[in-house]
Amino acid sequence: MVKNKKEGKLLFTTDYKKTYAQSDVIFIGVGTPENADGSANLNYVYTVAQQIAESVERDCLVVIKSTVPIGTNDKIEAFMKEHLINNVQIEVASNPEFLAQGTAVRDTLHASRIVIGVESENAKQILTSIYEPFKQPIVAMNRRSAEMVKYASNDFLALKISFVNDIANLCEKVGANIEDVTNGMSYDERIGNRFLNPGIGYGGSCFPKDTKALHWLAEEEGYILRTVKAAIDVNEKQKYALIKKARNDFPTFNEKKVAVLGLTFKPGTDDLREAPSIPNIRLLLNEGARIQAFDPVGIENYKKLFPDQIAYKHSIEEALEDADLCFIFTEWPEIKEMDLDLFKKQMKTPHIYDGRNCFSLCEIENKGINYHSIGRPSVVEFSVLDEVQA
Ligand code: UDX
Numbered sequence: 241m242v243k244n245k246k247e248g249k250l251l252f253t254t255d256y257k258k259t260y261a262q263s264d265v266i267f268i269g270v271g272t273p274e275n276a277d278g279s280a281n282l283n284y285v286y287t288v289a290q291q292i293a294e295s296v297e298r299d300c301l302v303v304i305k306s307t308v309p310i311g312t313n314d315k316i317e318a319f320m321k322e323h324l325i326n327n328v329q330i331e332v333a334s335n336p337e338f339l340a341q342g343t344a345v346r347d348t349l350h351a352s353r354i355v356i357g358v359e360s361e362n363a364k365q366i367l368t369s370i371y372e373p374f375k376q377p378i379v380a381m382n383r384r385s386a387e388m389v390k391y392a393s394n395d396f397l398a399l400k401i402s403f404v405n406d407i408a409n410l411c412e413k414v415g416a417n418i419e420d421v422t423n424g425m426s427y428d429e430r431i432g433n434r435f436l437n438p439g440i441g442y443g444g445s446c447f448p449k450d451t452k453a454l455h456w457l458a459e460e461e462g463y464i465l466r467t468v469k470a471a472i473d474v475n476e477k478q479k480y481a482l483i484k485k486a487r488n489d490f491p492t493f494n495e496k497k498v499a500v501l502g503l504t505f506k507p508g509t510d511d512l513r514e515a516p517s518i519p520n521i522r523l524l525l526n527e528g529a530r531i532q533a534f535d536p537v538g539i540e541n542y543k544k545l546f547p548d549q550i551a552y553k554h555s556i557e558e559a560l561e562d563a564d565l566c567f568i569f570t571e572w573p574e575i576k577e578m579d580l581d582l583f584k585k586q587m588k589t590p591h592i593y594d595g596r597n598c599f600s601l602c603e604i605e606n607k608g609i610n611y612h613s614i615g616r617p618s619v620v621e622f623s624v625l626d627e628v629q630a
Contacts (some may be wrong), residue, residue, distance in 0.1 A: 241345070260295035265366060268292075269305040269337070271445075279450035280309050289316050293323035296330060301366050303335045307390050307450060309457050313357065313383040333363045334383045336390035341444060342508030353377045357386025391454045395468050400435045402474035408438035408615025409481065418615025419597065438614045440569065440595035442476035443505030443514035448475070479516045482567060482595045483523060485612045489591055490565060494528035499563035500589065501556060502570025502596070503535035503542050510537040516595065517569035518545065525549050534559035536574055560586035561578040571596035584608040590622075 244250040253259055260266060270284035285306055290473045292302060302320065322331060334357030339347040349484055354371045356378060358364045364380055371378055381389075382565035407420040418438050426433035442448065446566060451472050458465040490496060505515035512518065515538075520585050524531060525546075532551040535542065539552045553559040556578050560566060567574060576598045583590040590609035597613045611619040 241578050246422040247280050256291055257295045260292050261297040263300055264294075264298070265301045265303060265370065267303045267305055267335070272306050272308055272453075273450075274449045274452060278456040280307070280449070280453045282308065282312065285312070285316065286319065290323055293320040293618075294325050294331070296324070296328055299329040300331075301363055302330060302332045303367065304332060305335050305337050307336060307394075307446070307453075308334075308387060310384050310387045310391070313387060314618075315622055323565055330361050330404070330605060331360060332383070333358045333367060334353050334386035336386060338390075338393065341506070341511050347453070349374070351376050353379050355386050355389050356380050356455075357383035357389075359390060391450055394446050395454050395471065398442055398451045398475070399467055399471040401437075401439075401442045401447075402471040404436050404438050404439065405481075405614070406474050409478075411615040412617075415617070416615075417601075417617065423614075435454075438597065439478075439571075440480075440482050440516045440520075440614070441475040443516050445511065445513045446479075448514040480518050480523075481614060482593045482612075483520055485618075486565060486591070486593050489610070492527060493524050494562040496529050497562055497588065498524055498529045498531050499559045499561075499566040500531055500533040500550075501535075501559060501566065501568045501575050502538075502572055503533060503537040504570050506630045507570055507572045510541050512538060512541050512545065515569070520567065520569065521546065521550070532559050532561070532563065535570065536572055557582060557586055564589050564592040565589045567594065568592070568594040568596055568598055571598050580604065580607050580609075 241250065266286050268285060270288055272280045272282060272285060275281045285304070289302070300557070302316070304316065312332045315332070320330050320332070332510065338351060338354055351374070354374065354376050356364065356371075357366045358367065358380060359382060362488050368378055368380075404418070404422060407421065411418045411421060422436040422438075425431050425605060426436060451468050455465050455468045455472065458468075500517065503515060503517045504510060504512060513606050521531060530551070532553050533539070534553045534556050536561070542550070543552065556575065560582055563586070566583065580599065580603060583592055584607060592609055593613045594611065594613040597616065599611075601616060601619060606621075609619070610621060
């Protein structure tokens with residue numbers, strides 16, 4: 241990509257008018273954040289659509305990559321045609337993207353599929369010729385179906401995670417181990433082995449927003465999307481699964497020194513959108529906990545949310561120092577590979593609540609710690625009575 245820029249094939253500009261005027265194909269990739277009622281906010285898409293309509297000077301294809309509710313491509317096309325200033329032909333096509341945070345370039349170059357939603361042979365040909373060099377399967381359909389593919393894919397993955405979390409919670413009650421259960425399930429190719437990790441719920445800029453947006457859209461159509469609603473409900477509750485466990489040992493967090501390892505919604509990104517750590521930390525702070533937190537890259541962004549209330553630490557050792565308990569909210573490699581002796585060495589009382597199952601139960605044994613994770617039996621190596629006696 242950088243090479244393309246050096247060769248003059250890639251240009252960054254803020255002069256949108258000139259760029260739109262001269263383009264044959266324009267991709268829209270702006271955000272569609274969540275409105276208060278769960279619907280998608282399309283303000284950015286419409287703003288760009290208007291700017292394009294008022295700038296284009298030649299026939300062009302406008303391609304919407306943003307995740308938009310079903311029917312939006314049709315509406316945007318009509319809207320742009322109304323706002324055209326020059327006598328040109330304009331057409332809209334849908335081309336949802338399936339990138340994940342932190343792996344956008346890899347996901348683009350090695351996409352599982354390119355979905356194009358078109359209403360004409362011309363649009364199909366233009367998009368096919370753009371994507372052919374990527375040598376990935378190109379799946380063409382109409383615009384509404386393409387818009388739906390994006391929501392249905394994200395919501396299906398969210399549902400998969402919520403299902404595993406639901407089963408994990410049940411595993412705890414019946415004495416099963418979710419790791420063994422998902423491993424046993426994954427040999428069935430119809431189920432697969434990905435997106436079966438239990439935890440404290442999905443976060444990020446897509447799953448929470450896209451599940452709510454599709455549910456909202458279905459309701460508008462007079463239909464209740466029960467499965468997606470279930471995924472949303474399970475996820476809301478799951479965010480607090482860990483703190484619920486800690487309550488068994490700590491009736492109050494007031495004045496407790498709490499170590500937090502991992503703040504971002506997943507490893508590999510400094511993105512905090514819908515990070516499960518946020519509602520948990522809010523709850524802990526409200527109860528008077530004293531938090532010392534470590535995250536390899538998320539601290540600067542976290543400071544914007546909680547400037548003074550948290551003691552930010554630049555190493556795991558420092559975050560654990562003298563702590564009464566420790567929460568793990570993100571499975572960063574640094575955390576998964578940490579020296580497990582640090583818990584006992586650094587903490588006042590090594591009560592660990594791991595929301596991402598970072599360690600195997602075998603490696604945790606005989607470390608002198610109490611360890612609680614998601615969907616697996618707890619490892620309890622000291623009793624609260626020992627603590628009092630000590
Ligand atoms: C997601 C989709 O993967 C991507 O295809 C889409 O285009 C945008 O949304 P992203 O939000 O960046 O990407 O991250 P992803 O890796 O999918 O994880 C989302 C959330 O699910 C994270 O909070 C992660 O911790 C959680 N997750 C993921 C689980 O809890 N268990 C899993 O097995 C997988």
